[in-house]
Amino acid sequence: MKGKNCTWMNNYDCDILIVGSGPAGATLARYAAAAGLSVLLVDKRQELGAPIQCSGAVSRHALEEVGIPLDEEFILEAIYGFAIYDQSGSATRIDYRQLKGDEYGEGEGKKPLGYVVDRRRFDRYLMTLAERSGAETWLKTEGLGYRTLPDGRCEVSLRNFNRLLSVRCKVLVGADGLQSQVGKWAGLQTHIKITELAGCLQFIVDQVETDGLLEIITGHEWAPGGYAWVFPKGHGYAEIGLGVISTMTDHNAQWHLDKFIQQSFFKDRFRNCRILEIQGGGVPLAAPLRTQYADNLILVGDAARHVNPITGGGIHTALSGAKVAADFLVSHLAGGQQQDFSAAQLKGYQDAWLAAIGNKMWELYHQKTKVFHQEDIPTRDAYLYRTMSDYFDPNSPYKKV
Amino acid sequence: MSKLQPVIFDIGWNACINCGACVAICPQEAGFISPFDTIAVDRPCDIACLLCENICPTGTISHRPVAEGDPPRPPERGSWLAPQHPNGTSEERMPPKH
Numbered sequence: 001m002k003g004k005n006c007t008w009m010n011n012y013d014c015d016i017l018i019v020g021s022g023p024a025g026a027t028l029a030r031y032a033a034a035a036g037l038s039v040l041l042v043d044k045r046q047e048l049g050a051p052i053q054c055s056g057a058v059s060r061h062a063l064e065e066v067g068i069p070l071d072e073e074f075i076l077e078a079i080y081g082f083a084i085y086d087q088s089g090s091a092t093r094i095d096y097r098q099l100k101g102d103e104y105g106e107g108e109g110k111k112p113l114g115y116v117v118d119r120r121r122f123d124r125y126l127m128t129l130a131e132r133s134g135a136e137t138w139l140k141t142e143g144l145g146y147r148t149l150p151d152g153r154c155e156v157s158l159r160n161f162n163r164l165l166s167v168r169c170k171v172l173v174g175a176d177g178l179q180s181q182v183g184k185w186a187g188l189q190t191h192i193k194i195t196e197l198a199g200c201l202q203f204i205v206d207q208v209e210t211d212g213l214l215e216i217i218t219g220h221e222w223a224p225g226g227y228a229w230v231f232p233k234g235h236g237y238a239e240i241g242l243g244v245i246s247t248m249t250d251h252n253a254q255w256h257l258d259k260f261i262q263q264s265f266f267k268d269r270f271r272n273c274r275i276l277e278i279q280g281g282g283v284p285l286a287a288p289l290r291t292q293y294a295d296n297l298i299l300v301g302d303a304a305r306h307v308n309p310i311t312g313g314g315i316h317t318a319l320s321g322a323k324v325a326a327d328f329l330v331s332h333l334a335g336g337q338q339q340d341f342s343a344a345q346l347k348g349y350q351d352a353w354l355a356a357i358g359n360k361m362w363e364l365y366h367q368k369t370k371v372f373h374q375e376d377i378p379t380r381d382a383y384l385y386r387t388m389s390d391y392f393d394p395n396s397p398y399k400k401v
Numbered sequence: 402m403s404k405l406q407p408v409i410f411d412i413g414w415n416a417c418i419n420c421g422a423c424v425a426i427c428p429q430e431a432g433f434i435s436p437f438d439t440i441a442v443d444r445p446c447d448i449a450c451l452l453c454e455n456i457c458p459t460g461t462i463s464h465r466p467v468a469e470g471d472p473p474r475p476p477e478r479g480s481w482l483a484p485q486h487p488n489g490t491s492e493e494r495m496p497p498k499h
């Protein structure tokens with residue numbers, strides 16, 4: 001491969017090599033490259049975001065906070081609030097069009113609370129922003145391993161279209177999502193408990209009406225250990241999904257989703273639903289990693305388990321955590337004098353992250369743990385319903401997580 | 402059958418949605434993955450905790466005990482792989498700059 005636009009090459013040198021171009025990796029790449037660092041962003045996929053393992057709900061604030069234009073290219077539908085259901089179908093509606101009607105709504109001068117984005121287009125868009133800021137981006141490039149070098153840098157082996165390549169960098173960033181291998185390369189404790197990873201399945205469907213709200217359905221009957229959801233998906237489509245904790249049920253997510261569609265209080269609403277796409281994934285309802293750094297290496301996004309333990313949402317935390325990481329790396333590498341990329345130095349990233357976001361996530365984790373420590377199912381269901389309703393309340397202290 | 406006996410997994414690819422949940426829960430060392438973002442199916446797993454089977458949203462992972470004639474464990478991955486020439490010999494690496 002030759003030519004300026006296909007510069008996959010062996011023995012490449014850069015300041016920062018980022019493995020994984022999801023929301024976290026691409027955002028870190030954009031900020032670091034814009035500040036003048038040489039950045040290589042690699043992803044093993046051929047089409048970012050595909051196959052989709054995400055529902056794509058994200059607040060407007062989360063996008064604006066990290067300078068992402070609200071572009072039609074990736075937005076599927078605007079969101080104006082939430083509806084939280086208990087097991088029997090009674091709901092708490094938190095519709096900002098009613099609560100703060102002068103600010104939120106469809107009309108001129110009003111704005112949405114958030115969006116449902118198409119992760120295929122969103123991730124591609126974020127990579128494009130990184131590239132336009134000066135980052136080098138390589139698709140079909142899988143990170144395989146790394147080793148530290150005597151000069152204080154590290155060397156990373158990559159596979160690109162079946163060729164093994166070696167790249168040297170000062171700091172390797174693991175932004176490789178929940179299936180993260182980069183943390184394992186460094187021997188970090190990345191294991192998730194089976195009681196804290198929800199197995200999720202979701203159908204994109206036609207013939208189910210929605211109303212600009214993210215609907216969340218709690219209750220052991222429908223989604224043991226997790227919750228079910230109905231999200232607007234644009235073009236008149238909807239998404240019906242749920243996540244379950246496998247130790248709390250003898251069945252898999254697919255069985256529960258079928259049951260939810262056929263037997264729940266929404267069965268009439270879902271009667272004519274037609275499945276257009278099938279997606280899924282694992283959602284950690286877990287704490288952040290205790291150690292998110294090693295020699296020449298930091299982790300961001302899902303790889304560091306920067307995921308909201310109550311909602312399972314991880315786009316906002318991936319974006320804002322990536323900005324914290326970029327700010328840290330830019331100042332740490334400033335001037336090119338700094339040659340110490342040891343774990344002791346990179347711990348500064350985690351400290352900055354805890355102060356900005358992490359400590360709040362730990363609080364949420366403790367709240368979530370209290371819910372699931374309730375052994376009695378009706379008590380737990382009531383507690384989860386209340387926790388979810390409080391979480392999405394306009395006066396909740398956690399709006400920003 | 403004791404769960405601690407090494408097992409080999411079979412994935413019903415028709416039902417697999419490439420969601421990666423099995424890899425996310427798996428406590429194996431780095432690199433115990435298939436080219437389709439699932440746990441490896443071409444070598445035995447000696448941990449055999451079966452968490453991957455439990456988490457799978459479509460329940461499409463199954464296992465059997467390792468039998469004679471099964472492929473051995475290949476060498477460990479994840480730590481370092483030297484770039485290779487197409488003929489398989491290790492490439493001479495450039496001395497580091499600076």
Ligand SMILES: Cc1cc2nc3c(=O)[nH]c(=O)nc-3n(C[C@H](O)[C@H](O)[C@H](O)COP(=O)(O)OP(=O)(O)OC[C@H]3O[C@@H](n4cnc5c(N)ncnc54)[C@H](O)[C@@H]3O)c2cc1C
Pocket residue numbers: 019020021022023024025042043044045048049053054055056057058141142143144175176177178180181200201202279280281282283300301302303307312313314315316318
């Ligand atoms: C079913 C489901 C629904 C969800 N819904 C929501 C939601 O509505 N709202 C929300 O905020 N969050 C949601 N999440 C969570 C959200 O998807 C993640 O938190 C978010 O994608 C994390 O971003 P990331 O950049 O850390 O990682 P990812 O988006 O996972 O990106 C990781 C990237 O790394 C690449 N990669 C992995 N390994 C390698 C390697 N070795 N070499 C090269 N590249 C590699 C992958 O190809 C991928 O592109 C959901 C998750 C699931 C599973």
Ligand code: SF4
Pocket residue numbers: 423426427428429440441446447448449450451452453454
């Ligand atoms: S049995 Fe356990 S260790 Fe083995 S592949 Fe499955 S999850 Fe991984």
Ligand code: SF4
Pocket residue numbers: 412416417418419420421422423424438439440456457458459460461462
């Ligand atoms: S958890 Fe199941 S559906 Fe998901 S990738 Fe693994 S085998 Fe496929």
